Amino acid sequence: xxxxxxxxxxxxxxxxxxxxxxxxxxxxxxxxxxxxxxxxxxxxxxxxxxxxxxxxxxxxxxxxxxxxxxxxxxxxxxxxxxxxxxxxxxxxxxxxxxxxxxxxxxxxxxxxxxxxxxxxxxxxxxxxxxxxxxxxxxxxxxxxxxxxxxxxxxxxxxxxxxxxxxxxxxxxxxxxxxxxxxxxxxxxxxxxxxxxxxxxxxxxxxxxxxxxxxxxxxxxxxxxxxxxxxxxxxxxxxxxxxxxxxxxxxxxxxxxxxxxxxxxxxxxxxxxxxxxxxxxxxxxxxxxxxxxxxxxxxxxxxxxxxxxxxxxxxxxxxxxxxxxxxxxxxxxxxxxxxxxxxxxxxx
Numbered sequence: 429x430x431x432x433x434x435x436x437x438x439x440x441x442x443x444x445x446x447x448x449x450x451x452x453x454x455x456x457x458x459x460x461x462x463x464x465x466x467x468x469x470x471x472x473x474x475x476x477x478x479x480x481x482x483x484x485x486x487x488x489x490x491x492x493x494x495x496x497x498x499x500x501x502x503x504x505x506x507x508x509x510x511x512x513x514x515x516x517x518x519x520x521x522x523x524x525x526x527x528x529x530x531x532x533x534x535x536x537x538x539x540x541x542x543x544x545x546x547x548x549x550x551x552x553x554x555x556x557x558x559x560x561x562x563x564x565x566x567x568x569x570x571x572x573x574x575x576x577x578x579x580x581x582x583x584x585x586x587x588x589x590x591x592x593x594x595x596x597x598x599x600x601x602x603x604x605x606x607x608x609x610x611x612x613x614x615x616x617x618x619x620x621x622x623x624x625x626x627x628x629x630x631x632x633x634x635x636x637x638x639x640x641x642x643x644x645x646x647x648x649x650x651x652x653x654x655x656x657x658x659x660x661x662x663x664x665x666x667x668x669x670x671x672x673x674x675x676x677x678x679x680x681x682x683x684x685x686x687x688x689x690x691x692x693x694x695x696x697x698x699x700x701x702x703x704x705x706x707x708x709x710x711x712x713x714x715x716x717x718x719x720x721x722x723x724x725x726x727x728x729x730x731x732x733x734x735x736x737x738x739x740x741x742x743x744x745x746x747x748x749x750x751x752x753x754x755x756x757x758x759x760x761x762x763x764x765x766x767x768x769x770x771x772x773x774x775x
Contacts, residue, residue: 453633454609456530456561463633464498466529469520470536470543470571475511477565478535480622487642488630496634502526504548512537523551531561534568537586537618541570541736549575559612566618573597583615584608587658591684591727592735595745607654617658624652666712672697673707680720684727687747690716725761728754732770739766 455463465485467478478501485497503509506522524547532555536543552575556562564572567589572578573596582601585593590602607616607625616625623646631639631651643651662678663669675697679688688696693716694704708716728746731737737745743754758766 454561454614454629455633458498458530462495462498464500464529464531466500466502466526466532467565468502468504468523468532468534468548468568469509469511469517470534470540470568471509472512472538472543473509473535474537474566474618475513475515476620477537477616477618477622478511480620481533481565481616481626484623484626484630484642484646487645488634488638491638491641491645492634500526500529502529502532504545523548528555528558529560531563533563533565533614534571535565536568536571537566539734540567540589544571544574552577561612561614563614563616565616565622567593569593569615572613573600578613581610581613582608583610583613584617584658585615586618588730589734591745592731595731595735595737595741604657604659605654606652606656606658609654621652621658623648624654624656627651628654668711670707670711672699672704673711676704676707676716677719680723684724685745685747687720687724690720721757722761724748725758728758728766729762729769732766739770742766 453463455465457463465481467481469478482499485499489495489497501517501520502523503520504523506520506525508516508518508520510516532552534552548571552562552572556575556577562572562577564583564585566586569578569583569585570593573593578597578600582603584603584605584607587604590604593600594602605617606621607614607628609628614625614629616622627639627643628651630642639651659665662674662681666674666677668674668677676693679693679696690704691701694701697704699707704716708714708719712719714722724746728742731742731745732739735742739755740751743751746754748754748757755766758769762769
């Protein structure tokens with residue numbers, strides 16, 4: 429737990445909240461002093477992200493004994509939006525029929541590029557001109573990027589979505605943190621990281637005591653810092669602990685589009701190429717070249733499923749100089765062609 433949050437859980441009084449509410453809020457209050465968080469839902473959004481953001485607000489109100497926060501779910505036409513789990517919430521409001529939100533979060537997950545609507549882009553740009561705080565959960569940054577609202581801001585998103593986004597917006601600064609707050613841009617990796625983001629916002633607005641009590645209600649051990657990483661450590665993911673091997677695998681993951689020669693990888697890990705091959709065989713049961721190729725082809729498969737890039741562009745983004753070589757390698761590895769993979773119905 430962050431040292432700033434090391435405190436005993438004492439009951440929160442309304443007086444304490446009043447003292448802290450005015451000092452440091454990162455969100456904008458309505459005219460009556462209550463903060464409304466508005467969530468624009470795009471089809472296939474992750475319901476976990478939405479509920480992970482809303483539930484801490486509800487609990488904060490209950491513990492405080494009064495309304496500090498409100499929330500509303502918006503859609504582009506006022507109709508229910510189906511999440512990726514095929515469920516839809518009952519209450520949605522049309523973005524064009526509500527007062528301009530002062531704090532808006534775009535919530536999307538799968539295939540965000542499919543749901544970019546020009547009218548919504550213009551609506552977001554208008555909110556920006558009005559000075560609204562604008563954020564995104566999971567892959568919502570795609571819509572914000574289309575609206576040109578992220579230039580110069582540091583953002584984050586779900587780790588799985590980063591490769592596709594970087595191909596489209598190579599100049600954008602993206603971190604691997606749970607959430608990022610940069611002036612009037614608040615972005616989050618989604619999932620349960622949305623709870624950490626909202627707990628941080630509650631802490632900055634109402635103080636650490638209330639944030640910790642909300643955290644305790646969710647049976648959590650503490651509030652994760654925004655700098656905590658999204659993914660399990662590489663050693664835990666692969667169940668390997670050799671530091672040299674871990675260094676090489678990390679370098680491979682960081683250099684997909686421009687692969688590093690195996691001899692250079694061995695040199696960076698301060699071992700011989702022969703030792704590197706032995707380590708891969710012992711710990712991962714394959715040759716380093718096979719492992720690297722698998723990483724690159726898995727990246728290609730992801731780009732095929734989640735982007736509209738041409739197959740030649742996907743080949744280049746996966747470290748293949750030749751489209752023909754990429755297609756042959758893809759077919760050998762997956763047993764189908766890249767074209768057929770893209771045409772397959774999604775589950």
